[in-house]
Amino acid sequence: MHPLLSDRTALVLYLIVFLVIGLILAALLTGSGNIQWGAAILYSTPMSLLYGLICLSSWYVCRSFPLKTTGTGRIATVFSIAAIISSALWILIGELLASVLSSFSFASSLSNRSATQILLFAGAGIGLYLLSVAVHYLVILFQQSQDDERRALELKILAQTAELRALQAQINPHFLFNSLNSISALTTKDPPAARSMTLLLADFLRQTLKVGADQRIPLSEEIALCRRFIDIEQVRFGTRLQLKDTIADEATSCLVPPLLLQPLIENAVIHGIAHLIDGGTILLEADSHADRLHIRIENPYDPDRPSAKKGGLGLENVRKRLHTLSSTEARLDVSEHNGTFTVNLTLPVFKE
Amino acid sequence: MKSSSHTTTAIVVDDETLAREVLREHIASHPELSIVAECSNGFDAVKAVTELKPDLLFLDIQMPKLNGFEVLELIDHKPTVIFVTAYDQYALKAFEVHAVDYLLKPFSKERFEEALEHAKKNMQRDASPAIEKIVSSVQANDQPVERILIREGSKVHVIPVEKIDYVEAQDDYISVRSDGKSYLKQHRLSQLERALDPARFVRIHRKYILNVDRLARIELYAKDSRVAILKDGTKLQVSRAGYDKLKKLL
Numbered sequence A: 001m002h003p004l005l006s007d008r009t010a011l012v013l014y015l016i017v018f019l020v021i022g023l024i025l026a027a028l029l030t031g032s033g034n035i036q037w038g039a040a041i042l043y044s045t046p047m048s049l050l051y052g053l054i055c056l057s058s059w060y061v062c063r064s065f066p067l068k069t070t071g072t073g074r075i076a077t078v079f080s081i082a083a084i085i086s087s088a089l090w091i092l093i094g095e096l097l098a099s100v101l102s103s104f105s106f107a108s109s110l111s112n113r114s115a116t117q118i119l120l121f122a123g124a125g126i127g128l129y130l131l132s133v134a135v136h137y138l139v140i141l142f143q144q145s146q147d148d149e150r151r152a153l154e155l156k157i158l159a160q161t162a163e164l165r166a167l168q169a170q171i172n173p174h175f176l177f178n179s180l181n182s183i184s185a186l187t188t189k190d191p192p193a194a195r196s197m198t199l200l201l202a203d204f205l206r207q208t209l210k211v212g213a214d215q216r217i218p219l220s221e222e223i224a225l226c227r228r229f230i231d232i233e234q235v236r237f238g239t240r241l242q243l244k245d246t247i248a249d250e251a252t253s254c255l256v257p258p259l260l261l262q263p264l265i266e267n268a269v270i271h272g273i274a275h276l277i278d279g280g281t282i283l284l285e286a287d288s289h290a291d292r293l294h295i296r297i298e299n300p301y302d303p304d305r306p307s308a309k310k311g312g313l314g315l316e317n318v319r320k321r322l323h324t325l326s327s328t329e330a331r332l333d334v335s336e337h338n339g340t341f342t343v344n345l346t347l348p349v350f351k352e
Numbered sequence B: 001m002k003s004s005s006h007t008t009t010a011i012v013v014d015d016e017t018l019a020r021e022v023l024r025e026h027i028a029s030h031p032e033l034s035i036v037a038e039c040s041n042g043f044d045a046v047k048a049v050t051e052l053k054p055d056l057l058f059l060d061i062q063m064p065k066l067n068g069f070e071v072l073e074l075i076d077h078k079p080t081v082i083f084v085t086a087y088d089q090y091a092l093k094a095f096e097v098h099a100v101d102y103l104l105k106p107f108s109k110e111r112f113e114e115a116l117e118h119a120k121k122n123m124q125r126d127a128s129p130a131i132e133k134i135v136s137s138v139q140a141n142d143q144p145v146e147r148i149l150i151r152e153g154s155k156v157h158v159i160p161v162e163k164i165d166y167v168e169a170q171d172d173y174i175s176v177r178s179d180g181k182s183y184l185k186q187h188r189l190s191q192l193e194r195a196l197d198p199a200r201f202v203r204i205h206r207k208y209i210l211n212v213d214r215l216a217r218i219e220l221y222a223k224d225s226r227v228a229i230l231k232d233g234t235k236l237q238v239s240r241a242g243y244d245k246l247k248k249l250l
Helices: A008-031 A037-056 A058-064 A072-102 A105-112 A115-168 A173-189 A191-212 A219-240 A262-275 A312-325 B017-028 B042-052 B068-074 B089-098 B109-123 B128-139 B189-195 B240-249
Strands: A241-247 A280-289 A292-300 A331-337 A340-348 B008-013 B033-039 B056-060 B080-085 B101-104 B147-152 B155-160 B164-170 B173-178 B181-186 B201-205 B208-211 B215-222 B225-230 B235-238
Touching: A008 A037, A008 A115, A037 A058, A037 A072, A037 A105, A037 A115, A058 A072, A058 A115, A072 A105, A072 A115, A115 A312, A173 A191, A173 A219, A173 B017, A191 A219, A219 A241, A219 A262, A219 A280, A219 B017, A241 A262, A262 A280, A262 A292, A262 A312, A262 A340, A312 A331, A312 A340, B008 B017, B008 B042, B017 B033, B033 B042, B042 B068, B042 B155, B056 B068, B068 B080, B068 B128, B068 B147, B080 B089, B080 B109, B089 B101, B089 B128, B101 B109, B147 B181, B164 B189, B189 B201, B189 B208, B201 B235, B201 B240, B208 B235, B215 B240, B235 B240
Parallel strands: A241 A280, B008 B033, B008 B056, B056 B080, B080 B101
Antiparallel strands: A280 A292, A292 A340, A331 A340, B147 B155, B164 B173, B164 B208, B173 B181, B201 B208, B215 B225, B225 B235
């Protein structure tokens, strides 16, 4: 719907403008001397108000021919034709109105309108229509820029929410309680092991809190965090859980968002290794070529497990964070094949 | 169910060695309790419970192969259960609602004693109704099932739903046809129908649920009576309502 039609004040203002235009047109008619003021106003103000309404229709035409995607020639043609048709229609209605009005004695002077005056009206009609087109395009542009601004803001909020959720999801309660249970088991059976597990856990939590505050950390720090995580989980899973990492030297100094990989490693444990009776090995590889950092995480999984449970939220969070990092250059690909789950990450290289 | 002797037999099921050790340590201070088996995954648990019929079951929820609830679904002999879990909001709610005994890892000696005491009281009566209730309440989510679990003796078959050809009702049992073999399970066809994905499985007859991927064609057999011919040549009767459902889906 036309924006004016939903805003009463603006509509009234708009019609007042056309009322003024009507008075100007009336002055035009009386200028020649043979038409009286009363008759001229009686004729030109309803005509002008009517044309005000006709001009509103150009809004819909403007919307169907967006400035950005329509050629100048096309716009010129379309609106010249539309202006001529609108004006012609208006003049036609004007003639009808004039013939009706001039049959009354008080407005009979209307029949004295000269051809020049009618042509002047037609010219004014074309001009006013084109003016309304220009104004409508301006309004559309303004609305678009407002929309863009709002969308950019929404995207920013979305990115920040994703970030926050990703960080909040870090310390998985399941992980924490299971680790505490391991400590509780070790306290009587193997006190030194209980102490070392406590230290591992404290270390991991401290590192998580530390890097969580940074925008970007070196890959080496993120990998250290992953290793620490696996050390802790190995206390629970024993030999069932193995990690094999191959990190190229040039990749270690690349900067990555903190806690980008740890959730993926955690997924590999929770959704992969934990469901295999004999466990398995998680592969973690990273290298950088040209200006791209490639990271690959691979883990075996139980193909008999319902697929819906294989990783969902953690992966989604990482994907969102990558998207906020760079929507074009960063990507995450997932594949499952023959009982192996693979996550491939590609991101632009940032260095200090 | 009360055991015949004075000792109470127990099975400990947890995939973590350390977690089993904690339980063992606590159980050791109760001479009337005797651990008859320790299991580290769902398959072993089903086997051990079926063969040893313990009085008491310490059951972890998150485990390889079958989770704790799936283990309970598969066993005929329902012992008194004490659930042991680290963190599972969903299950905790179910435990509270159905007043079952559970231990949250890590747990204290006192908490263990309390749960055991309570479980012993429960041992006086049949545990099956409570267990069935909690199993069905945990399983009753809106997601269609992705696999069917069937126990043959102490062996468990896991059949992914996409491998099912059709399911036939046979009295109190259903016969699941998959890969040229039939598996019997005590279950109602209507219950299974509700659990399966309706976009893939259609109740074509009072007696049959068909995986529509297996359908080759439908032939008119007599007036108002049709047969579905499967890709492997099997013929299944199709009722009028079943035919309407198939038509709507295809």
